[in-house]
Amino acid sequence: MSEAAALACPLLTDADTPLARVGGRPVSRAAWLADVRELAARLPEAPAAFNLCEDRYRFSVAFGAILLRGQMNLLPPARGRTVLGEIARGYPEAVALVDSCEEDFPLHTLAVSARGDAGGGNEDRPADIPMIPRDRTAILGFSSGSTGTPTAHPRRWGDLVAVTKQALQRLKLDRTPGHTLVATVPPQHMYGLESTVLPALLGPNTLLAERPFYPADVHAALERETRPVLISTPFHLGTCLRSGQSAPSAPRRILSATAPLEASTAKELEAHFGAPVNEIYGCTEAGAIASRRTVREHHWTPYPGVHVRADGDASGLALAHGPQHREPVPLPDCIEVAEDGRFRMTGRLADMLNIAGKRASLVELNRHLQTLPGVEDGVFIPPADSSDAAGIARLAALVVAPELSETDILEQLAERLDPAFLPRPLVRVDNLPRSTTGKLPRQALLELLASHGEPV
Amino acid sequence: MGAQTAFEQEVARLIVDSLNLEETAPEDIEPEAPLFREGLGLDSIDALELALAIGRAYGVQIRSDDEDNLRIFASLRALSEHIEANRTSS
Numbered sequence: 121m122s123e124a125a126a127l128a129c130p131l132l133t134d135a136d137t138p139l140a141r142v143g144g145r146p147v148s149r150a151a152w153l154a155d156v157r158e159l160a161a162r163l164p165e166a167p168a169a170f171n172l173c174e175d176r177y178r179f180s181v182a183f184g185a186i187l188l189r190g191q192m193n194l195l196p197p198a199r200g201r202t203v204l205g206e207i208a209r210g211y212p213e214a215v216a217l218v219d220s221c222e223e224d225f226p227l228h229t230l231a232v233s234a235r236g237d238a239g240g241g242n243e244d245r246p247a248d249i250p251m252i253p254r255d256r257t258a259i260l261g262f263s264s265g266s267t268g269t270p271t272a273h274p275r276r277w278g279d280l281v282a283v284t285k286q287a288l289q290r291l292k293l294d295r296t297p298g299h300t301l302v303a304t305v306p307p308q309h310m311y312g313l314e315s316t317v318l319p320a321l322l323g324p325n326t327l328l329a330e331r332p333f334y335p336a337d338v339h340a341a342l343e344r345e346t347r348p349v350l351i352s353t354p355f356h357l358g359t360c361l362r363s364g365q366s367a368p369s370a371p372r373r374i375l376s377a378t379a380p381l382e383a384s385t386a387k388e389l390e391a392h393f394g395a396p397v398n399e400i401y402g403c404t405e406a407g408a409i410a411s412r413r414t415v416r417e418h419h420w421t422p423y424p425g426v427h428v429r430a431d432g433d434a435s436g437l438a439l440a441h442g443p444q445h446r447e448p449v450p451l452p453d454c455i456e457v458a459e460d461g462r463f464r465m466t467g468r469l470a471d472m473l474n475i476a477g478k479r480a481s482l483v484e485l486n487r488h489l490q491t492l493p494g495v496e497d498g499v500f501i502p503p504a505d506s507s508d509a510a511g512i513a514r515l516a517a518l519v520v521a522p523e524l525s526e527t528d529i530l531e532q533l534a535e536r537l538d539p540a541f542l543p544r545p546l547v548r549v550d551n552l553p554r555s556t557t558g559k560l561p562r563q564a565l566l567e568l569l570a571s572h573g574e575p576v
Numbered sequence: 577m578g579a580q581t582a583f584e585q586e587v588a589r590l591i592v593d594s595l596n597l598e599e600t601a602p603e604d605i606e607p608e609a610p611l612f613r614e615g616l617g618l619d620s621i622d623a624l625e626l627a628l629a630i631g632r633a634y635g636v637q638i639r640s641d642d643e644d645n646l647r648i649f650a651s652l653r654a655l656s657e658h659i660e661a662n663r664t665s666s
Binding site for chain 1: 596597598599617619620621623624625627628631632637638639640641
């Protein structure tokens with residue numbers, strides 16, 4: 121390998137399969153590259169740009185253009201204006217690449233209109249595939265940090281290439297003629313990026329521009345596409361099962377991530393879809409690091425080259441370390457590692473919540489609530505069982521805010537939190553049942569909720 | 577405030593039950609008010625749950641590539657009309 125090749129990796133892998141299907145039409149790798157170059161030329165000079173495109177094809181074009189210009193993709197976890205504003209403070213020159221410009225949007229926007237028909241005919245091979253330096257920061261993923269502002273997690277281009285190669289190999293998505301990636305997860309989410317956009321760019325796979333949402337959409341897409349792989353979440357897969365629709369012609373594989381899938385649900389899914397269900401373990405901090413075939417494995421097998429250690433760091437967290445990590449990365453779960461290196465989750469960290477596959481820290485949610493203007497005190501109350509495939513339990517909240525209405529409080533929270541974490545119910549009270557040490561016993565909170573007529 | 581028709585009352589009950597909106601009385605849902613963002617403040621998790629409940633109760637499958645999708649979920653009234661026009665079971 122030449123030195124230059126060791127320091128840089130191609131933005132795109134050449135393959136016969138289309139890179140994408142847009143509105144039912146195949147888009148070749150050459151046509152994609154033409155769209156990327158055209159957009160890259162229009163990007164303003166800046167260290168970074170927000171990639172907020174919801175159309176997965178446009179997201180992939182924006183992703184490539186931002187990389188080609190040596191900039192970072194900013195991938196916020198939610199689109200609340202407070203969250204975007206906080207991230208934008210660190211990148212004042214960053215524009216937001218979007219599907220279409222909205223009025224009253226808090227950032228400067230640039231609409232991505234690419235549909236794969238600009239140039240680079242569908243018969244052409246992509247020419248002069250750009251090389252991207254391995255150590256260039258390709259993305260900044262954000263998680264809600266413990267300090268009140270979103271915490272940035274940089275991933276270098278070489279890191280993304282490494283994890284994608286591991287995943288393609290493990291999930292057998294590296295073989296021609298490739299698969300069509302049908303996904304219910306957004307491309308900004310680390311799992312969505314790693315399981316749809318990157319396997320299409322760096323493997324012989326085709327991403328579907330549209331994001332099927334309702335069970336009827338998912339079934340129709342699986343019926344329509346060639347060799348489809350369904351990439352989804354326990355919540356979404358559960359609704360497909362419960363929708364009672366007849367099974368589509370079998371997808372080749374189903375991938376699930378963001379929350380643990382019950383073995384019984386995995387079994388039902390395999391029976392319903394007639395396809396193996398593989399779960400991927402990952403987090404914003406480390407990206408995907410392991411997988412399991414849920415119907416027959418309780419333990420997760422780390423991706424090739426990745427090691428997990430349970431003895432962990434000073435704070436007792438398990439650590440993951442692979443070629444894609446500059447240093448060992450703490451994992452947000454309680455983990456027990458077997459002798460053969462496989463691991464299992466023994467629980468979530470006490471502070472971590474998972475609602476419909478979205479993770480958040482309870483401490484952090486409470487901090488957001490308590491620092492709202494007009495709120496004197498407040499607390500979120502997690503449901504007893506926060507997530508399973510049979511419907512989603514929501515958070516409740518008790519709030520002391522004499523001057524605000526429930527709607528005022530919800531509106532302010534909606535600018536800061538993902539909708540999944542908005543409390544339901546939100547009950548205003550005169551004060552919280554704090555103990556002499558300031559603690560809030562769960563039982564006292566549940567009793568207070570109940571006294572306001574809310575079932576617990 | 578417009579009064580709910582008999583069928584709107586039924587759909588309002590379905591919304592409240594399927595989304596566990598214990599704090600909302602079905603009869604308090606304004607027929608013309610938006611169900612999402614404002615009004616009931618529903619989100620995408622609710623949209624999925626609601627689509628599921630509608631499919632079960634009335635055999636109407638909600639699709640996001642339906643051009644009328646935004647209009648269908650615009651209000652209790654629009655949703656009820658869509659269900660009545662497309663229902664296959666009673």
